[in-house]
Amino acid sequence: MSYAATHDQHDDHHGAPKGFFQRWCMSTNHKDIGTLYLIFSLTMLFIGGSFAMLIRAELFKPGMQLMQPYFFNEMTAMHALVMIFGAIMPAFVGLGNWMIPLMVGAPDMALPRMNNLSFWILPFAFVLLLSTLFLPGGGPAGGWTMYPPLSLQSGSLAYAVFAIHLMGISSIMGAINIIATILNMRAPGMDLMKMPVFVWSWLITAFLLIAVMPALAGAVTMLLTDKYFGTNFFNPGGGGDPVLYQHIFWFFGHPEVYIMILPAFGIISEIVPTFARKPIFGYKAMVFAIACIAFLSFIVWAHHMFAVGLPLGAEVFFMYATMLISVPTGVKVFNWVATMWGGSMTFETPMLFAIAFIILFTIGGFSGLMMALVPADFQYHDTYFIVAHFHYVLVTGALFAIIGAAYYWMPKWTGNMYSEFWGKVHFWNSVIWVNVLFFPQHFLGLAGMPRRIPDYNVAFANFNMISSIGGFLFGATQLIFVGVLIHCAFFSKKKATDRVWEGAKGLEWTIPSPAPHHTFEVPPVINDDELAHGHVND
Amino acid sequence: MTSGGIRRSFTAAAALALASFGSAALAAPGPWQLNMERGASTWSPVPYHLNNVALGVCTVIGVLVFSAMFIAIFRFRKSRGAVAEKWSHNTTVEVVWTTIPVLILITLAYLATSGLTSWADTTGSQMTVKVTGYQWKWRYDYVDYLGKSIDKVGFMSKLDSRSDRTRQLGSGMDPFAVKVGDENTYLLDVDKPLVVPVDTKIRFVITSGDVIHSWWVPATGWKIDAIPGIINAAWANFTTPGTYRGQCAELCGQDHGFMPIVVEVKSKADFAKWLAEQEASSKAPAAAAQTAQVAAPVAGKQG
Amino acid sequence: MAQQTMHAATDQPDGKSRRGVRRTVTILAVIALAVYLSTFLQILLMK
Numbered sequence: 001m002s003y004a005a006t007h008d009q010h011d012d013h014h015g016a017p018k019g020f021f022q023r024w025c026m027s028t029n030h031k032d033i034g035t036l037y038l039i040f041s042l043t044m045l046f047i048g049g050s051f052a053m054l055i056r057a058e059l060f061k062p063g064m065q066l067m068q069p070y071f072f073n074e075m076t077a078m079h080a081l082v083m084i085f086g087a088i089m090p091a092f093v094g095l096g097n098w099m100i101p102l103m104v105g106a107p108d109m110a111l112p113r114m115n116n117l118s119f120w121i122l123p124f125a126f127v128l129l130l131s132t133l134f135l136p137g138g139g140p141a142g143g144w145t146m147y148p149p150l151s152l153q154s155g156s157l158a159y160a161v162f163a164i165h166l167m168g169i170s171s172i173m174g175a176i177n178i179i180a181t182i183l184n185m186r187a188p189g190m191d192l193m194k195m196p197v198f199v200w201s202w203l204i205t206a207f208l209l210i211a212v213m214p215a216l217a218g219a220v221t222m223l224l225t226d227k228y229f230g231t232n233f234f235n236p237g238g239g240g241d242p243v244l245y246q247h248i249f250w251f252f253g254h255p256e257v258y259i260m261i262l263p264a265f266g267i268i269s270e271i272v273p274t275f276a277r278k279p280i281f282g283y284k285a286m287v288f289a290i291a292c293i294a295f296l297s298f299i300v301w302a303h304h305m306f307a308v309g310l311p312l313g314a315e316v317f318f319m320y321a322t323m324l325i326s327v328p329t330g331v332k333v334f335n336w337v338a339t340m341w342g343g344s345m346t347f348e349t350p351m352l353f354a355i356a357f358i359i360l361f362t363i364g365g366f367s368g369l370m371m372a373l374v375p376a377d378f379q380y381h382d383t384y385f386i387v388a389h390f391h392y393v394l395v396t397g398a399l400f401a402i403i404g405a406a407y408y409w410m411p412k413w414t415g416n417m418y419s420e421f422w423g424k425v426h427f428w429n430s431v432i433w434v435n436v437l438f439f440p441q442h443f444l445g446l447a448g449m450p451r452r453i454p455d456y457n458v459a460f461a462n463f464n465m466i467s468s469i470g471g472f473l474f475g476a477t478q479l480i481f482v483g484v485l486i487h488c489a490f491f492s493k494k495k496a497t498d499r500v501w502e503g504a505k506g507l508e509w510t511i512p513s514p515a516p517h518h519t520f521e522v523p524p525v526i527n528d529d530e531l532a533h534g535h536v537n538d
Numbered sequence: 539m540t541s542g543g544i545r546r547s548f549t550a551a552a553a554l555a556l557a558s559f560g561s562a563a564l565a566a567p568g569p570w571q572l573n574m575e576r577g578a579s580t581w582s583p584v585p586y587h588l589n590n591v592a593l594g595v596c597t598v599i600g601v602l603v604f605s606a607m608f609i610a611i612f613r614f615r616k617s618r619g620a621v622a623e624k625w626s627h628n629t630t631v632e633v634v635w636t637t638i639p640v641l642i643l644i645t646l647a648y649l650a651t652s653g654l655t656s657w658a659d660t661t662g663s664q665m666t667v668k669v670t671g672y673q674w675k676w677r678y679d680y681v682d683y684l685g686k687s688i689d690k691v692g693f694m695s696k697l698d699s700r701s702d703r704t705r706q707l708g709s710g711m712d713p714f715a716v717k718v719g720d721e722n723t724y725l726l727d728v729d730k731p732l733v734v735p736v737d738t739k740i741r742f743v744i745t746s747g748d749v750i751h752s753w754w755v756p757a758t759g760w761k762i763d764a765i766p767g768i769i770n771a772a773w774a775n776f777t778t779p780g781t782y783r784g785q786c787a788e789l790c791g792q793d794h795g796f797m798p799i800v801v802e803v804k805s806k807a808d809f810a811k812w813l814a815e816q817e818a819s820s821k822a823p824a825a826a827a828q829t830a831q832v833a834a835p836v837a838g839k840q841g
Numbered sequence: 842m843a844q845q846t847m848h849a850a851t852d853q854p855d856g857k858s859r860r861g862v863r864r865t866v867t868i869l870a871v872i873a874l875a876v877y878l879s880t881f882l883q884i885l886l887m888k
Contacts (some may be wrong), residue, residue: 062713070792150749184861218880236767279626310772340610342623366596375653378760447571455796459567
C-alpha cells in the first residue's frame with residue numbers, strides 16, 4: 001500500500017523552487033504554506049507572550065510599578081488578540097494545511113493559490129494591529145471583545161477593525177479551502193467515516209469558521225460606522241443598543257472558542273491511539289461528539305452575558321444549553337481514557353503533552369461547568385476565576401495540543417528526530433509552571449479580584465506573586481521549545497524513519513520522512529487496517 | 539520592616555485558617571482566601587452553596603476519571619510488557635457514561651434554577667437606590683424608603699484619596715499602609731460609601747452615564763452590568779450591619795481598577811438618622827450642601 | 842502543476858473534480874456573505 005517513493009526521480013520541475021522568494025512568498029505548496037503558518041504562529045506566540053510577561057510583571061505586587069493603567073489595558077487587549085488570532089488559530093490552520101492533504105491522500109489543498117493568499121494576508125493584518133502600539137492614540141485598550149461604547153473611545157479603532165477584517169478574510173478563505181479539500185480531494189476509498197479524527201475535527205471547525213467569522217466582521221464594521229460615519233447601531237445616545245453588540249460578538253465568540261479547541265481534540269485523538277498502540281475508542285462517538293459540541297456552540301453565546309441583565313427565561317435557556325455541552329465533552333474525555341485502557345503505552349513527549357491536555361483541559365472544563373450555573377456565575381463573572389478557566393482550556397488545552405502535535409509530526413516534517421531529553425525537559429517545566437501560573441488565579445477570582453485590573457488590594461498579593469513567578473518561568477520554558485525545534489530542523493543527526501512512531505497509523509506515515517515536496521500525485525490505495533481508528537464497523 | 543513582614547505573614551496564616559475552615563461572613567477579601575465568601579445578604583448563600591456543590595461534584599468526577607487514567611498509565615505500559623488489546627468499542631459503558639453526567643446535570647440545573655428565580659424576583663422591595671456608573675466613579679441616588687419617596691439625596695462615590703495617591707505610578711507609597719483600622723483597604727475604599735439599612739429588601743436600579751460598568755459587591759452574591767440606555771434591576775437584603783467592599787467588574791477604561799464600591803450597612807435606627815441628616819442638608823442652600831458633602835467623608839473617617 | 846499530474850495519473854476527468862470544488866466554494870462563499878449581511882439586520886430590532 002505504500003506510496004511509491006519516486007521523489008528522487010523527479011526533475012527540478014517537481015522539487016521545491018530554488019529561490020527564497022519563489023519558494024516561500026509565491027508558494028502554492030500546502031507543506032510550505034503550512035510551515036509558514038506554523039512559523040508565523042510561533043512568532044506571534046512570543047509577541048503575545050511578551051505582552052503577558054508585562055502584564056504579570058505589573059501584577060507581581062500591589063501598587064503601580066511599571067506602566068500607566070492605559071498601557072496595561074492595551075496589553076490585556078493585545079495579548080488576547082495576538083494569542084487568539086495570531087498564535088492559536090494560525091497554528092491550527094498550519095497543522096491542517098500540512099496534515100489534511102497527507103491524511104486524506106490528496107496531492108495538495110483544493111485551492112493552492114488561495115491558500116497562499118490566506119497566509120500572506122496575516123502578516124499584514126498583524127503589522128496593522130501591532131503598529132497601533134507605536135501610534136499617538138495607542139493600541140486598542142477596550143479588551144479583545146471591544147465592547148462599545150468603550151471601544152468607540154479608542155483612537156485606533158479603525159486599525160483594529162481593519163486588522164480583524166483581514167484576519168477574518170484569511171480565516172474564511174482558509175476554511176473554504178479546507179472544506180473543499182476534504183469534500184473533494186480525498187483519495188478513492190477514504191470514506192468520510194474512515195477519515196482520521198483530526199480531519200473530521202477540522203472539517204467541522206471550518207464550518208464553524210464560515211458561519212461565525214462574518215458575524216464578527218459585521219459587528220466590527222458597525223463599530224466602525226458608529227465611530228466614523230455617524231450611525232447609531234450601538235450608541236445609546238442615538239437609540240442604539242450596546243447589548244446587541246455583545247449578542248453578535250458572542251454569537252461569533254462562543255463558536256470561536258470551539259474553533260480553538262476542536263482541532264485540539266482531533267490532535268489528541270491522533271496522538272493517544274499512536275502511543276497506546278490501540279485504536280481510538282468509539283470512533284463514531286468521537287466524531288458525533290465533535291459535531292454535537294459544534295452545534296451546541298451556536299446556542300450558548302449568552303452565557304458570556306449572564307450579568308448584563310437578561311430576562312429570566314433567557315438565562316435559564318442558556319444555562320441549560322451550556323451545561324449540556326459537558327455531556328459530549330465528557331464522552332470525549334472518557335473515550336481517550338478508554339483508548340489508553342488495555343493499550344501498550346509509551347510516553348514520548350507528544351504523549352506526555354496529550355496526557356497533560358486531558359487532565360488540565362478537564363480541569364478547565366470543570367470550572368466551565370461551574371460557571372454555567374447562573375447564580376454562581378454572578379460571582380465568577382469577570383473575575384480571575386474566568387481568567388483561570390479560559391487559560392486552562394486555551395493554554396493547557398489548545399496550546400498544549402499544538403505543542404504535542406508539533407512534537408508528534410516534527411520528525412515527518414524535518415526528517416529528523418527531536419531531542420527526546422530536551423522535549424521532556426520542556427514538557428515538565430511547562431506543565432509545572434503553567435499550573436503555578438494559573439491555578440492560584442482560581443483562588444484570586446473566588447476571593448473577589450476582577451479581571452483586567454492593573455492594580456489590586458493587598459489581600460490578593462500572595463497569589464498574584466506566585467502566579468507571576470509561574471508566568472515568568474512558563475514563558476522562559478518556551479525558549480526550550482524553540483531550541484528543540486531549531487535543533488530538530490537543522491542539527492539533529494538522528495534520522496526519522498518513515499513510520500516514525502511504532503504505533504503510528506494513517507496515510508501520513510506511509511510517505512518518506514521528511515515528506516517530499518509533492519506527495520500523493522498518485523492517489524494511495526487505502527487499507528482499512530492502516531487507519532488510526534481501526535475497524536469502524538464494529 | 540521585618541516585624542511588619544512577620545506580622546503580615548502571621549495574619550495571613552490566621553486568615554488562611556479562617557478562610558479555609560470558617561464560614562464567617564467576610565466583609566472584604568482576605569490574604570490566602572481560597573473560596574468564595576458566603577456573603578452577608580439573604581440571597582448570597584445561594585451562589586456560595588452552588589459553588590461548593592458544583593466544586594464537590596467536579597472533584598469527585600475528576601478523582602474518578604484521573605484515577606482510571608493513572609491506573610491505565612501504570613498497568614498498561616509497554617515497559618511492563620503490556621500488549622495492546624484490539625477492542626475499540628463498548629456500547630454499555632458508553633451509554634453509562636453518557637447517562638450518569640446527564641443525571642448529575644439535572645440535579646445541578648434544579649439547584650441553580652431555583653436560586654435564579656429567587657434572585658430575579660425584585661418585587662416587594664422596601665427601598666430603592668439608583669446606581670449610576672461613570673468613568674470612573676459611582677453615583678448613588680436614594681429613590682424611596684419604606685414607601686416614602688426621598689427628596690434629593692444622592693452623591694458621587696469615588697476612590698479614597700489615600701489609595702488614589704498610593705496607586706500613582708512611581709508614588710513610592712506602600713499599598714500595605716492604606717488601612718482603615720486593621721483592615722487593608724487599598725483600592726477598596728471610597729470617599730463616601732453607600733449607606734443602607736439592615737434587614738430591608740433593597741432594590742437597586744442600575745445604569746450608566748457613559749460606558750458599560752458592572753456593580754459588584756461580593757457580599758450581595760451578585761454583580762450586574764451598568765449599561766448606558768438600559769436600566770437593570772437587582773435586589774439585596776443585608777443580614778448583618780457592617781462595611782462591605784467591592785469593585786467595578788466590567789472593563790470601563792483606564793481607571794477601571796480604581797472605582798471601588800463600599801456599602802455601609804447600618805441598623806434601621808442609625809440609617810433613619812443618617813437619612814434625615816442627608817435630607818436636611820440637601821434642603822439647605824446649595825453652598826451649604828456643598829461644604830457638608832466635602833466635610834462629611836472626613837468626619838466619617840475620624841468617627 | 843501538481844494538480845495536472847494527478848488528474849493525468851488517476852484518469853479522473855479533470856472537469857468533474859474541479860466542478861465539485863467550484864460548487865463547494867460557491868456554496869460556502871454564499872453562506873459567509875449571507876451571515877455577514879444578516880448581522881446588519883439587527884437594525885430591525887431597534888427601538
